[in-house]
Amino acid sequence: MCIYFAWELGLISIACFPFTVVATVIIGRVQSKLNLMEISAFSKAGVVAEEVLESIRTVVTFSGTKKEIARYKEYLSPTVKISIRKGLFTGFGNLVMWIIVYVSYGITMWYGTVRIIEDRSSLTPAYTPSVLMIVIWFLCIGAVNIGYGVNQTEAFSAACIAAKSIFSIIELRSRIDPMDGTGHTLNNMRGEIEFKNIVFQYPSRKDIPILKCFNLTINAGETVALVGPSGNGKSTVLQLLQRLYDPRKVKLKSQVGVVGQEPVLFSDTIAENIRFGKPSATYEEIVSAAKIANCHDFISKLPQSYNTKILASGSLSGGQKQRIAIARALIRNPSILILDEATSALDTSSEKKVQEALDKATANRTTLIVSHRLSTITNANKIVFVEKGRIAEQGSHEELMALKGQYYNLTLTHQMEENKSKISENDDKSEGLADTDSKENNSSDGMESSEDEHSKLTMVDLLKMYAPEWKFIVCGSIGAFINGVTFPMWGVLFSIFVNLLSNPDEKYVQHESVMTAIYLAILGLVVGSAALLQNYAFASAGAKMTNRLRIETFSSILGQEMGWFDRKENSVGVLALAYQEIVLQCREQLTVLVGSVIWEAHFLEKSNSMEKKAVENAASIAFESIGFLPTINSLCREKYVLEKFSIEVDKATKVSQKGIRFRGVVFGFGQGIVFIAYGICFAFGGYLIATKDQDYVIITAIAAILIWGSYVLAQAIASASMLSLSLASAGRLQQIVLRRSLMNLSGSVTSDNIQGEVDYKLINFSYPTRPNIAVLRGLNLRIRQGQTVALVGPSGCGKSTCVELLLRHYDPDIGVIDLNHVETTSYNVDSLRSQENIPLSEVVEAAKMANIHSFIVNLPQGYETKLGSRASQLSGGQRQRIAIARALIRNPKILILDEATSALDNESEKIVQEALNNVSKGRTCITIAHRLTTVQNADLICVLKNGVVSEMGKHSELLSLGGLYKEMYDMQAIH
Structure with missing residues (x-):
């Protein structure tokens, strides 16, 4: 538009803006790198936090809270410097932008004045004060929007980095895609299995061979037991059969029932956990499977029976969880049944009953058993002794005993036989009554105590959270104040310049136009410097506050009593989402709070609460599903979990759309109010000049100031919805940080001389x-x-x-x-x-005592080998022995x-x-x-x-x- 009205002046006015674009691009690239570093640091800290929350009982038992908090601090510490650098670069971008903008103002005013003076003698002047005003106002509007665009560079680059990581996951194609519809489907599988020259290493430990030329043939209907030392590949064989690793062009999982060494249940009702094995199962089928697995009695004694909700993290005793897992496997009536230490967590009574049920279940179907209890596999058709990834011996129990080899020696070491005696009916019934060692509330949804009501915070309360960073807040506020004062100064200079154009003294006009340009350049330097100070100070305050609140929140969570973690609303997924997101939401609103409007709609508050709940539900499902992915894969329930997650995401989307529509109206109003201000200022100003004989210089100055102020007001109104979200988040944060354990954990008595009575x-x-x-x-x-x-x-x-x-x-x-x-x-x-x-002390000696030393020293990095998340690449026995060493040490x-x-x-x-x-x-x-x-x-x-x-x-x-x-x-x- 500037070029349309005065092409020459328009080109000059925008000549400096390419420098702004170049500066913005450079800063954007730097911001992208810094955002990538920040996301990486936050992710590492998040992994630490999630591991600790998942293993909270172990951490607390070993007095490891202080150590874990220190480890969390260590991973968080780089984020402070990164965030401050981000703010500093954003400030430099603003400095460059405002200098260029105000220099452009000055050049435009000066050159426009020169052209107006030159055209005064012309009958049809191309340049008039009105044309110059049009160019200046278009330049003003464009500069303001560019300025706000520079401020959003950081957010845009962060979004790009986040999107890149998300799309890289979305576009990733697995070699073993459980939801791929292609491939051969075995509808009538008989159960014949053959392993041919299998060589395998886990992807994360490619330098450690697990199976070496493993060959094994299993005929249909056979029961085959895999025995041998812990960590020699028995469970790996079962994982390969389920296609958790080694791909095969058949669909086996829907024909396989699996009961693992460590039972995995999901946060849902008991009925749904059993139905997870067969989605179409009726209630009668669920009860029948539970009876076979010897868990019907204790389930029926619970207040809500099969509708009792349980938590994935604990809830039931090990034996109870194992029996439910067995029921989940049996309800599928699978062609191949895999039992990986299926009775390891059961007491003697339950083991016998479940073993009898499993013996019945294995009839006429192929069964693979991994067990350390030899009494459970003596009746197997074939027993395979696995050592160092190879088959050392195979045959029936009698054949291997006659061979007098490794299996024979193992049996003599610790031989177990089943006794025909049965536990009395009275004891059977009492087990169901006593089987209540559960921690999860069967009606947790309705159990919201008053202490969990989120505090209703005001803007002042939120500012108080920044109290330790008051020096940075003061510096940032000074920068913001200077920024605010410069707008009226620009209005005064503009009104003086407008008045200057009516002066007949051409030399005076030219001289003053040059001085106005110089003043504007100085003003641009002041505005840019103030913006630099503001961005740096607020970024520093935000970074330090975020780091402090994360640590305080994490420390407060670890200081709660164990009953607090048993509640559904405090599950690992919800807590991980809470302390990560709400801290960021509080930080993002610092610049809104300073010099903003005091405005919060009840609709927004309600909408944000509903969004939070919906997002937390989706986060819990995602967190749980990723943690239990092997179980989901074994049960072939990827689509079910995805649909369940999609339902929760859809709920969150629908809830957020209601708020988005309202926020859109608010944002539109905030943008439109600028032009409303234009019309009101000029219309009323013209009226005052025409009827009240007001000085048009003053009117022009006031109009310019009000128009600039309307932009600030527009941005404040547009940010009001985020302010509401921040207040709600701060309330949740304050509730966690200020909550104190219901148990007195800081008693005065020390146990220095404790003897152990x-x-x-x-x-x-x-x-x-x-x-x-x-x-x-x-x-x-x-x-x-x-x-x-x-x-x-x-x-x-x-x-x-x-x-x-x-x-x-x-x-x-x-x-x-x-x-x-x-x-x-x-x-x-x-x-x-x-x-x-x-x-800790004498690590090696403790490892030797726990019989894990030889395994550790054979690892590529020995005792320095990182186990990774949940130590998933170790066998159950290896993890158990490391845990024993940890206690003995x-x-x-x-x-x-x-x-x-x-x-x-x-x-x-x-x-x-x-x-x-x-x-x-x-x-x-x-x-x-x-x-x-x-x-x-x-x-x-x-x-x-x-x-x-x-x-x-x-x-x-x-x-x-x-x-x-x-x-x-x-x-x-x-x-």
Whole structure:
């Protein structure tokens, strides 16, 4: 338009703008690099936080909160410098832009004045004051929009970086695409399997061969057991069969039922977890599968039966979860059944019943079994002994025993046989009643306590969150103030210039136009410098505040009592989303808060709350699905999970669209108000000049100031919706940071001289999320210093609960636990737990004691090998032995072993058990085990039933008593 009205002046006025474009491009590239670095740093810190939240019980038990907070700080620290550099570069961009803009103003005014003077003598002048005003105003509008564009460069570059990473994932094509419709579908698979010369390494450990020329033929209907030392490739064979790794051009998964070594359940109802194996299953089929898996009784005793909601992170005891996983596999009626330590987490009673059910389920179908308990595989058609990735021996149990090779030696080391005795009907029923060792609330959706109401914050409250960064806030505000003052100064200069054009003295006009251009250049330097100061100061404040609030939020989360984590609204996915996103939302609104309007709509507040809930639901599904991807792949339920996630995303989209429409109206109004201001200012100004004899210089100055002010107002109104979101986020953040654990964790008593005497006195306990279900009911138990005490009993009877109370993950509802004649609630919790876990030392010696040293030294980087997220590339036995070494390394005064050898092969179990027997001498040792062979030498064995100690004594005493312990032992008779 400038060129249309005065092409020569228009070209001169925009001549400087290419420099702005070049500067913007350069800054944009720098911002992109910095954003990439920032995203990478935040991602690494996020991985640390998620790992800690997933393993919160382990972190708390080992007094690792301070260490993990320090590790989190270490990963976060680079983000502060990066964010400050981003603000600094944005400030430099503004500096260059405003200097160019004001210099353009000055050049345009000067050259326009020269042309107007030259054309004064012309009858048809091409340049008049009106033409010059048109060019200046178009230049003004363009400059303002370019200025705002420069400010958005950072956001745009961040969006580009984020989009790039997202699209790279979307465009990634897997060699094993579970949702690919091509390929051969086996509808009537008989179950014949053949492995031919299989060589395999895990993608993340290509230098470590797992299988070496592995050959195995399995005929239809055969039951084949894979045995051998831990970490020699048994579970890998099963993963290859499921096409979790090695691709084959057949669709097997829909014909395969899998029960893994570590049962995985999803955050949903029990019925839906079982139905996950067969989406079309009826309620009757679900109940039937549950009965076969011996979990119907305990499910039916729950308040909402099969509709009870459970959490993926815990909720049920190991045995309960394992039986539900078995029911999920059986409901598919698969052609191939894979059992990877399927009964490892079951107590003696449940194991026998489930094993009988599995024996029935394996009839007429191909079955692959991986087990360390030889009693579960003696009836297999073929037993395959795997060692170092190769088949060392194979044959039936009788053939291998006659061979007297490695299997024979393994059997002699620890031979287990099933006994024909059965547990009584009374005990069967009581197991269902006692099987309530659950932590998740079956109606958590409706359990919103008042403490979880998000605080309603004002803008002043949000500013208070920036109090530690007040110096930067003051500096930034000074820059913002200078920026604001320069607009009226520009209006004054503009009005003086307009008045100058009517002066007949040409030399005076030319001289003053040059001076006006100089003043504008100086003003541009001032505005640019103020913008640089403003961007740098606010970026510094935002970066430091973000870092501080992230650490405070993370620290506060780790300081909560365990019952807080059991609640659905505090699941790992929701917490990870909360502390990552809401901090950023608070930071982004700093520039809006300073000098902005005080405006917040109730509609926006409600809309933001609904959006938050919908996004949290989607985030929880995504987080859980990624963590349990192998299970989802095994069950061939990728499409189901994707549809479930899409439904939640659609809900979030629909909710956000309502708010977006309203925000669009607000944004449009904010942009339109500028032109409304134009019309009002000029119309009313002209009226005052014509009728009230007002000085048009003053009117022009006021009009210019109001027009500039309208731009500021427009941006403030357009940002009001984000301000509402920030206030809501700040409320959630404040609720987390200010919340204090309901348990007193900072007692005054230290445990420096603790000897290890423990006394449970009349303990009654229910988990906070299920207060109506008693887990312990008047439990009394005294453990003397140096004793080894074993807790045994049916799955879910409260054995692990006793340990959690001692570790003060929870406090008893009634009764006390004395440690050295002092209540555990009086101890400083870090001091208390440190007695169970002393700081690291003698790593190699501990690894040798746990029989994991030789495995570690054979890794490429030895003890420096990084395990990665969740140590997923290690076998269950390897992870178990590393965990044992972690406990032994601290030379604890109280040693707690909760199924410590359940995932070990027989040889490793024998070695580790000997090590545990040695280290338990002279210290108090509490052992929880389903394998009675591991506890028969204990000083005291306590049999728990219905939340109380029903039998107590030494192994021989309990056998002579002829009670529940003897019946359990008879099922594990040692030969």
